[in-house]
Amino acid sequence: MASVSKKESTEGSSLFRRPEGVLKDDEQWMFLKKRYHLTSRETQVAILICRGFSNEDIAEALRISQSTVKTHLKNLYRRVRVDSRILLLLQFIEDVNKAYGKP
Numbered sequence: 694m695a696s697v698s699k700k701e702s703t704e705g706s707s708l709f710r711r712p713e714g715v716l717k718d719d720e721q722w723m724f725l726k727k728r729y730h731l732t733s734r735e736t737q738v739a740i741l742i743c744r745g746f747s748n749e750d751i752a753e754a755l756r757i758s759q760s761t762v763k764t765h766l767k768n769l770y771r772r773v774r775v776d777s778r779i780l781l782l783l784q785f786i787e788d789v790n791k792a793y794g795k796p
Contacts, residue, residue: 716743721789729772738765743782
């Protein structure tokens with residue numbers, strides 16, 4: 694029996710691949726900003742969240758307090774009607790895919 698590495702066995706699976714072309718350009722972020730009536734700062738926080746930044750990293754990058762990051766995050770959750778970072782990202786991906794004709 695041929696030996697298959699773990700990496701090779703998961704490469705073909707969509708479960709382990711990054712979505713291609715999602716949330717990478719300004720047009721998609723402008724769409725989300727308008728759809729959810731986000732402020733410019735909320736949009737900046739959302740971009741960094743979707744890139745995997747921690748609250749501490751976001752605070753440092755935007756030169757704001759961690760408390761302010763938490764406030765923006767709560768506002769994002771309320772506007773998008775989710776309750777976690779992962780659900781925020783998944784909702785954004787779903788919205789962009791629908792708007793730009795991707796399945």
